[in-house]
Amino acid sequence: MIRVISLRKAAIAGLSGAAAMELYAFLGSQVGLSSVDFVRQLSSVAFDHSPFLTHASALAIHLSIGVCWAIFYAFFFWGRFRLQPVLQGLIFSLIPAVLALVIVFPELALMRVHADAITVDPASFLAPLTLAAAASVLVGHALFGLTLGVLYRRPVGYPSDEKPDRPAARRNTPNRAKRQEGSASFMFATGIECSYPTIDHGRWRRDEMQSTGHYDLWQRDFELAREIGITHIRYGPPLHLIFEAPGRYDWDYCDPQMQELRDHGPEPIIDLCHFGLPSWLGNFQNPDLASPLAEYAGAFAERYPWVRFYTPVNEMYVCARMSALDGLWNEQLHDEGAFANAAWHLASVSIRMSDAILERRADAVFINSESSEFYQPCCPDPHVRQVAQAANERRFLPLDLIYAHPLAPRMHDLLLQQGVSQHEIDRLGSREVPRRSILGVDYYEWNERLIDSHGQALALGELFGWYVIASQYWERYRRPMMHTETNKMDAAGAPQWLWRQWHNVQLLRQSGVPLVGFTWYSLTDQIDWSIAMSEALGIVYPVGLFDLNREPRTVGLAYKHLIELYRDQPDYAECGALKEIMH
Amino acid sequence: MRRTQGDHALKASFLSAHGYDPGPSQRPLLAGAISGVLATVPAIPILIALGSLRVEAMILGQSTALTLLVGCVAMAAAGALYARVFGRAANNFRGGWLFGMAYGFALWAGGAVLVLPILSGGRTPAGVAALGVALSMLAWGLAIGLLLPFVHRPLHESLEQGSRHAEVGPNAAAGKKRPIRQQRQDKR
Numbered sequence: 001m002i003r004v005i006s007l008r009k010a011a012i013a014g015l016s017g018a019a020a021m022e023l024y025a026f027l028g029s030q031v032g033l034s035s036v037d038f039v040r041q042l043s044s045v046a047f048d049h050s051p052f053l054t055h056a057s058a059l060a061i062h063l064s065i066g067v068c069w070a071i072f073y074a075f076f077f078w079g080r081f082r083l084q085p086v087l088q089g090l091i092f093s094l095i096p097a098v099l100a101l102v103i104v105f106p107e108l109a110l111m112r113v114h115a116d117a118i119t120v121d122p123a124s125f126l127a128p129l130t131l132a133a134a135a136s137v138l139v140g141h142a143l144f145g146l147t148l149g150v151l152y153r154r155p156v157g158y159p160s161d162e163k164p165d166r167p168a169a170r171r172n173t174p175n176r177a178k179r180q181e182g183s184a185s186f187m188f189a190t191g192i193e194c195s196y197p198t199i200d201h202g203r204w205r206r207d208e209m210q211s212t213g214h215y216d217l218w219q220r221d222f223e224l225a226r227e228i229g230i231t232h233i234r235y236g237p238p239l240h241l242i243f244e245a246p247g248r249y250d251w252d253y254c255d256p257q258m259q260e261l262r263d264h265g266p267e268p269i270i271d272l273c274h275f276g277l278p279s280w281l282g283n284f285q286n287p288d289l290a291s292p293l294a295e296y297a298g299a300f301a302e303r304y305p306w307v308r309f310y311t312p313v314n315e316m317y318v319c320a321r322m323s324a325l326d327g328l329w330n331e332q333l334h335d336e337g338a339f340a341n342a343a344w345h346l347a348s349v350s351i352r353m354s355d356a357i358l359e360r361r362a363d364a365v366f367i368n369s370e371s372s373e374f375y376q377p378c379c380p381d382p383h384v385r386q387v388a389q390a391a392n393e394r395r396f397l398p399l400d401l402i403y404a405h406p407l408a409p410r411m412h413d414l415l416l417q418q419g420v421s422q423h424e425i426d427r428l429g430s431r432e433v434p435r436r437s438i439l440g441v442d443y444y445e446w447n448e449r450l451i452d453s454h455g456q457a458l459a460l461g462e463l464f465g466w467y468v469i470a471s472q473y474w475e476r477y478r479r480p481m482m483h484t485e486t487n488k489m490d491a492a493g494a495p496q497w498l499w500r501q502w503h504n505v506q507l508l509r510q511s512g513v514p515l516v517g518f519t520w521y522s523l524t525d526q527i528d529w530s531i532a533m534s535e536a537l538g539i540v541y542p543v544g545l546f547d548l549n550r551e552p553r554t555v556g557l558a559y560k561h562l563i564e565l566y567r568d569q570p571d572y573a574e575c576g577a578l579k580e581i582m583h
Numbered sequence: 584m585r586r587t588q589g590d591h592a593l594k595a596s597f598l599s600a601h602g603y604d605p606g607p608s609q610r611p612l613l614a615g616a617i618s619g620v621l622a623t624v625p626a627i628p629i630l631i632a633l634g635s636l637r638v639e640a641m642i643l644g645q646s647t648a649l650t651l652l653v654g655c656v657a658m659a660a661a662g663a664l665y666a667r668v669f670g671r672a673a674n675n676f677r678g679g680w681l682f683g684m685a686y687g688f689a690l691w692a693g694g695a696v697l698v699l700p701i702l703s704g705g706r707t708p709a710g711v712a713a714l715g716v717a718l719s720m721l722a723w724g725l726a727i728g729l730l731l732p733f734v735h736r737p738l739h740e741s742l743e744q745g746s747r748h749a750e751v752g753p754n755a756a757a758g759k760k761r762p763i764r765q766q767r768q769d770k771r
Binding site for chain 2: 103557560
């Protein structure tokens with residue numbers, strides 16, 4: 001699949017566009033304009049004996065062609081240009097217009113000839129195409145394109161006050177292996193991409209589980225993960241759909257999936273908050289998030305007491321940056337203070353959720369996934385160095401808070417400026433971090449950045465690599481670690497990237513870091529990945545182990561190869577560091 | 584030679600960067616060829632019913648049987664090309680029919696409307712026969728679009744077999760580079 005499209009929206013847009021075109025032709029003929037009416041053209045070829053049948057069938061054909069073109073537009077054209085949708089539709093209409101002019105219109109003229117075959121040359125073939133006819137065809141198609149552009153937009157996601165259909169029911173498939181509970185083998189993981197931020201200032205919900213078809217195909221997804229040899233799966237039930245109000249939960253959105261995971265695995269690492277909130281909780285500037293989300297975490301742990309691995313809040317730094325600094329999600333602010341607020345709230349939520357889970361399950365294991373970022377100044381310019389240093393301090397803020405690490409002075413002052421009291425900061429700083437906490441370090445090819453001479457961040461690619469960047473996190477926090485996300489947007493280069501990441505993992509383990517797992521993220525391709533879901537375009541990025549048709553990508557085959565090569569090696573079959581944590 | 588390699592690389596990188604590239608465990612050419620022939624099943628009755636087959640045979644100066652046979656071979660080749668070019672997009676149950684129809688339309692416009700008259704000294708079907716050619720190509724395109732995902736699935740290698748290809752194994756870490764020893768020999 002190359003695009004996720006909305007068939008319903010495309011069909012409505014196509015029908016409307018064809019109808020607008022037909023109306024133009026009809027009105028044109030009424031006022032005496034020399035307009036080309038494709039309905040009449042078609043009708044005079046096949047059904048010239050029955051006027052009603054002629055017009056009805058030809059109209060139906062014309063409307064169908066309009067729908068086909070609209071779906072073609074949705075698949076191939078929509079979102080390609082950074083233009084207003086209306087203009088995109090208008091530009092697109094040139095394609096059917098040109099084909100209509102040079103192929104369809106002359107061919108329709110040929111079809112009206114009372115002969116089996118004739119001899120033509122380019123001049124005679126195009127002879128029926130007068131200037132007036134050409135102008136009429138162009139205007140008609142422009143109307144079609146404009147209508148298409150106006151009506152077809154936002155093919156993925158839904159209004160934030162609506163809910164999508166519930167997940168498909170669980171099928172009973174016998175003779176499958178049982179989940180291996182309490183295993184301390186190295187974690188060969190993947191994840192189901194589950195981001196659910198809002199865009200358009202809270203009005204539109206992105207829901208990657210819906211866009212990638214997981215709500216319908218969740219059982220197949222888990223089967224595929226098992227076929228690859230995946231032992232653990234990062235899984236984020238949709239908080240925004242489940243947590244309806246204080247004390248009110250719609251567990252239908254995750255009960256079937258959780259039952260399947262409980263019975264057959266892979267072992268889930270439950271991700272409780274992934275870049276979004278239920279609409280009734282507002283956004284990450286809300287200072288009262290911690291209590292309700294702790295209530296949710298507690299309710300979840302009570303309902304699924306067999307779950308042991310949790311990521312209370314995924315990538316707190318990324319969430320705070322995208323929401324409050326880059327202005328892309330949720331509150332959509334561009335403010336350093338708002339970033340500090342969001343980071344503080346997210347860290348508070350993570351801590352309270354962990355505490356709530358520990359009250360229900362004292363041996364819960366927390367995998368605190370965070371994006372590993374690094375900023376390198378391009379030159380010795382003091383301003384550039386200052387920007388890089390500020391960015392490097394910012395990236396650690398949420399982890400510093402949950403791991404009780406001393407804050408960078410600049411971040412400390414920023415929190416005080418936002419009204420966070422010294423007492424609250426001290427309380428977090430003196431907190432005892434749960435023993436079973438694993439630091440998850442995510443890494444992508446854009447995580448290392450150069451601060452250029454204008455103070456702007458540029459993606460560096462793999463300059464130092466995961467080994468070096470993850471080592472910085474190890475030195476700072478001294479927690480057991482896991483590589484919790486990586487992938488590559490270029491599908492052809494993905495196997496190489498996978499193996500290279502794996503060598504980084506091995507090297508870090510050999511250097512004595514307690515490293516317990518590796519993750520290719522995610523199981524399937526993702527939608528609007530390169531623009532961080534900031535617009536609802538529906539573009540598919542081939543980063544998955546499987547494509548959205550659930551067919552294996554080359555990297556899926558490579559990951560299976562890798563897992564089979566290593567899983568029975570003594571230091572992977574039983575991972576000492578994980579055993580220590582699980583104990 | 585250099586240009587050919589460059590063109591091939593450009594096409595390959597375009598396909599793979601967009602994720603259309605089928606990967607080593609799939610067999611798009613075989614699946615496309617089989618689907619291309621199967622898709623002639625709804626197209627042939629249209630050609631016969633509207634007299635198009637007879638007219639095309641007359642224009643080409645062949646018997647209808649030979650015209651039909653040549654047509655099936657051409658459609659097998661067209662099917663293989665379709666599956667290779669559209670790659671994973673053609674495997675899509677939801678959108679495959681549309682890609683197929685678009686391809687059928689393109690074949691009609693390129694083949695029947697433009698190439699056939701050139702090959703036959705300007706002779707081209709007209710009247711209802713011309714309508715039959717157009718409808719049959721759209722029907723063929725719709726059919727191959729619908730069929731290919733079903734034909735392709737059983738032809739895949741299993742995950743087990745697919746994961747054994749050398750290109751997905753540990754050497755993939757070095758990309759497609761040759762061993763250093765071999766590179767040194769090349770330099771000499």
